[in-house]
Amino acid sequence: MQQALQRSSLVPRGFVVESAYYEGDKAVVVVRASGSVGLCPSCGTVSRRVHSRYRRRVTDLPLSGRIVELLVIARRFRCDAVLCGRQIFTERFAEGVLAPSARRTARLDSIVHHLGLALGGRPAAGFAKRLMLP
Numbered sequence: 001m002q003q004a005l006q007r008s009s010l011v012p013r014g015f016v017v018e019s020a021y022y023e024g025d026k027a028v029v030v031v032r033a034s035g036s037v038g039l040c041p042s043c044g045t046v047s048r049r050v051h052s053r054y055r056r057r058v059t060d061l062p063l064s065g066r067i068v069e070l071l072v073i074a075r076r077f078r079c080d081a082v083l084c085g086r087q088i089f090t091e092r093f094a095e096g097v098l099a100p101s102a103r104r105t106a107r108l109d110s111i112v113h114h115l116g117l118a119l120g121g122r123p124a125a126g127f128a129k130r131l132m133l134p
């Protein structure tokens with residue numbers, strides 16, 4: 001039985017694929033968070049008021065012999081809590097998917113980490129290069 005390939009199944013959970021294109025030898029996948037609200041990291045208030053959007057580039061697992069870069073369209077939300085000192089915050093992604101200000105997805109970071117532990121610095125770097133893991 002054949003099953004259709006969902007574009008969102010190729011990227012980490014919690015993301016929706018907007019578009020994808022090749023940029024040189026890289027595949028760039030434009031994604032955004034699937035949720036519609038942000039949670040203030042200071043007070044925990046849920047916010048729907050989007051202040052602005054920005055683009056963030058993170059490397060993900062390779063696909064079909066190409067390095068994959070996620071171009072994340074991330075949002076900044078306004079916190080409406082009266083007593084919260086933070087007025088604007090950037091959206092956070094699910095635990096174990098993408099850490100704040102990380103340059104790699106958690107699943108790629110985990111592989112790189114384990115390669116480093118198993119093989120050590122230089123051999124791990126060489127093997128990671130052969131696996132197309134930057």
Ligand SMILES: [Zn+2]
Nearest residue numbers: 040043079084
């Ligand atoms: Zn707040």
